[in-house]
């Protein structure tokens with residue numbers, strides 16, 4: 642595997658907020674990799690670190706082995722869409738794309754790119770008059786005008802209707818067919834599931850997992866879980882607080898849905914509650930979790 646994006650012990654602090662905490666991961670060249678994490682997890686900050694829009698407090702974010710600015714024409718190395726703020730409002734969509742191609746020194750055809758992103762009909766319109774959805778499409782066309790090896794996108798499906806989501810997935814699959822690398826941040830696994838090859842998962846500024854998406858989806862997909870705890874009420878409160886549902890409490894046994902095993906494990910650990918005999922309903926026993934102090938009077942399954 643050739644790693645084309647590498648975060649090495651990357652940390653970013655904003656005053657007292659540590660948005661990214663000693664993060665290390667890599668992204669395979671030629672793959673579509675999802676960067677998954679809840680709101681505030683540190684995804685945008687990490688992307689901005691790769692793009693050198695913010696400086697790391699420590700560590701490094703490398704593009705193909707070096708910081709972005711060390712590449713002769715950064716726009717040919719990376720094209721990025723972080724938000725819709727991509728073009729001068731009084732310039733036409735076509736001119737904005739042409740300008741980006743000229744700056745990057747490519748021969749990318751503006752009309753072709755605008756057609757690819759579904760903006761052929763508004764090529765002559767000032768970008769200031771385009772809707773937010775159209776601006777996101779224009780931002781992608783501008784990013785692609787540099788014919789970049791790597792495309793970085795922050796929540797590109799936000800605000801798109803189902804047809805827009807299908808469209809952008811097709812564009813991204815097309816980029817993969819061309820051998821390009823795509824790194825795409827999202828807070829929804831369902832959005833990425835049928836698109837990405839790999840996943841990097843971040844929570845509270847820390848990487849909690851990375852690797853093949855198929856293996857990850859299987860491990861982290863919310864299941865119905867059965868678990869024993871000697872603090873069932875406290876565990877129920879913690880599960881509800883984390884967005885899970887407690888379907889049933891029967892003595893020390895809880896039936897829980899809406900959380901993946903690893904999430905339940907973390908919720909319990911954060912609340913200082915021991916879990917015991919965690920099983921997926923209808924599935925095999927899961928790895929034992931925080932069971933350092935097993936309930937003494939509990940029957941084991």
Ligand SMILES: Nc1ncnc2c1ncn2[C@@H]1O[C@H](COP(=O)(O)OP(=O)(O)OP(=O)(O)O)[C@@H](O)[C@H]1O
Pocket residue numbers: 655658659660678679680681682683684685686687828
């Ligand atoms: N410029 C900044 N100044 C201060 N705090 C910031 C700044 N940028 C980000 N943060 C904080 O860093 C943390 C991570 O934010 P970030 O935007 O990277 O997360 P995210 O995963 O992209 O979330 P979202 O999907 O909501 O954008 C948050 O607590 C956020 O408030």
